[in-house]
Amino acid sequence: MTQLQRRRIPDAAVARLPVYLQILNNLLATKVSRFSSDELAALAGVNAAKVRKDLSYLGSYGTRGVGYEVTYLIYQIKRELGLMREWNVVVVGAGNLGCALAKFGGFTPRGFPVVGICDNDPKKIGQTVGHLSVFDVCNLQKIVVELDVAIGAITTSTTSAQAAADALVDAGITSILNFAPIVLATPSSVSVRNVDLGVELQILSYYEQMRTEQHAPVG
Amino acid sequence: MTQLQRRRIPDAAVARLPVYLQILNNLLATKVSRFSSDELAALAGVNAAKVRKDLSYLGSYGTRGVGYEVTYLIYQIKRELGLMREWNVVVVGAGNLGCALAKFGGFTPRGFPVVGICDNDPKKIGQTVGHLSVFDVCNLQKIVVELDVAIGAITTSTTSAQAAADALVDAGITSILNFAPIVLATPSSVSVRNVDLGVELQILSYYEQMRTEQHAPVG
The missing domain is CATH 1.10.10.10 (Winged helix-like DNA-binding domain superfamily/Winged helix DNA-binding domain)
Structure with a gap:
């Protein structure tokens, strides 16, 4: 085609x-x-x-x-869906979630190997996460080119997420998976998918509250 | 109201x-x-x-x-949304993702403290994850009652996810956040929210492929 x-x-x-x-x-x-x-x-x-x-x-x-x-x-x-080839992923933010994603083996068989993880915290840079070493976010552009990265995952704190998005966009990334609970400002040419686990929990609590009230005595 | x-x-x-x-x-x-x-x-x-x-x-x-x-x-x-109170969460599956969720501090301020994490692997049971100790999934029902758990998060492998869902339902849980990439069979009285990161990545790769093709020479 x-x-x-x-x-x-x-x-x-x-x-x-x-x-x-x-x-x-x-x-x-x-x-x-x-x-x-x-x-x-x-x-x-x-x-x-x-x-x-x-x-x-x-x-x-x-x-x-x-x-x-x-x-x-x-x-x-x-x-x-573009799954006849692999798309390399870089993780920005080497906290709990970022490290879990980097160590999680489940994306590679689905065609999305995590090839790099970075942070701006000197204490985290150089640490080993799975088979990767945390690199300095300052080197993002170089790494994106060298490792042919197609997708960036943002796993920073909420306050650092926009800066992470800006760094990814500057590095030429046009596909972002965002785990931070904010709406990112990005150029219209960039695709962003938001995964906010808090939102999912809040949807569950709505229905849980409905069930609780159904069983409560009528006031 | x-x-x-x-x-x-x-x-x-x-x-x-x-x-x-x-x-x-x-x-x-x-x-x-x-x-x-x-x-x-x-x-x-x-x-x-x-x-x-x-x-x-x-x-x-x-x-x-x-x-x-x-x-x-x-x-x-x-x-x-039922956010005037807290809803306690239990994590089933103490792998990378489960441990990250248990250690992640971001759910407590949003009203969803993770109060327990369990597994069926004897090597994982008893290990410390953040401030929690991994308990045996066999004790799920007891823990759900004791800790007033409202929501179960499934972070097992795909092959164990249905058994995890069955255990949660048997323990009286009616709200499930499922991270395993399968459609769970649950009673209609149970709310399930699916978070499949692979699905999100595949949606991104669709648009990434579209962009790549736009820049490719016409064949």
């Missing part, structure tokens, strides 16, 4: 493709070779019409009465 | 409330006391009509020409 043929997929559909991919990999592991859009929809918690529309962006339409083929759709989604 | 007065807020709106809360806390820190729905919409990346609708679920309608008051809206969102 050349760039001229490739259509831009709506953001919401892009965000569902990794979920489908995960389900398809699970199906493949259980020796399922074909599936219907209804089955995938049920597993993904999405309606079937939306699944068919999403897959149509890949050029996959299924066959009436036969459905979709698992291995071919896995190939199509991986191609579309 | 008694349970009879409380309306159920749509899930999508619930998920936006923590984002508004974060923005409002930032506004408060910069001494802003009033804001318009247009301003909040711009900061949250949501359209203004949706912001007004979301805030109307809290009983907040703003005043024409005056807008909303920051401190009162913070109070309303915190009350709605």
Whole structure:
């Protein structure tokens, strides 16, 4: 597929493709070779019409009465998501979370090896984290080029996160995974995904409070 | 507000409330006391009509020409999200990510102290993680009651995640934050929020590939 043929997929559909991919990999592991859009929809918690529309962006339409083929759709989604190659990740912020990400072996098999970790704290620079040595954030630009880094993960404190984002952008990085609970200011050419665990906990506490109140005596 | 007065807020709106809360806390820190729905919409990346609708679920309608008051809206969102009290968290899986979460101090000020961490690996049980000692997952039910745990975080390997979820549900937990890249099977009475960092990375790689292709020579 050349760039001229490739259509831009709506953001919401892009965000569902990794979920489908995960389900398809699970199906493949259980020796399922074909599936219907209804089955995938049920597993993904999405309606079937939306699944068919999403897959149509890949050029996959299924066959009436036969459905979709698992291995071919896995190939199509991986191609579309850019998973036919690896994307190197650098972690900015060598605190607890940053070190955990650097040591976590689970990203490499999914195509996202963490190749570097940096900090601005002289006490942390030079320390060993897994198989990496913490480098000085001042050298970020050099490291990004040398190690062919595509993605930066920000695991600094909230107060340092914007400076970390600025350093990544200056180093030429255009994809940022941000764990700090702030909205980063970045050029529109940069993609930012925010992972705020506090937000997830607050959503859970909303429902937990609802349940608690349902069991409380009426006041 | 008694349970009879409380309306159920749509899930999508619930998920936006923590984002508004974060923005409002930032506004408060910069001494802003009033804001318009247009301003909040711009900061949250949501359209203004949706912001007004979301805030109307809290009983907040703003005043024409005056807008909303920051401190009162913070109070309303915190009350709605169940943040007027703490919710204790237990971590299941004392690997890199689990230990990082247990040591991370950032959840306590947001009302979600991690009060325990457990594993099924005899080599990990009894080890110290931050100020906690890893306990045997067999004792989960006892610990949940003793420590008044409301939320379970699953940081096991993918293959152990369903067993971890079953153990949490058996222990009476109805709110789960799942970091393992699988769709957990849980009773409908249980709320699950999935944080799959691989999914976030795959979404970034989609856009990164798009950018790379734009700069590549036409084939």
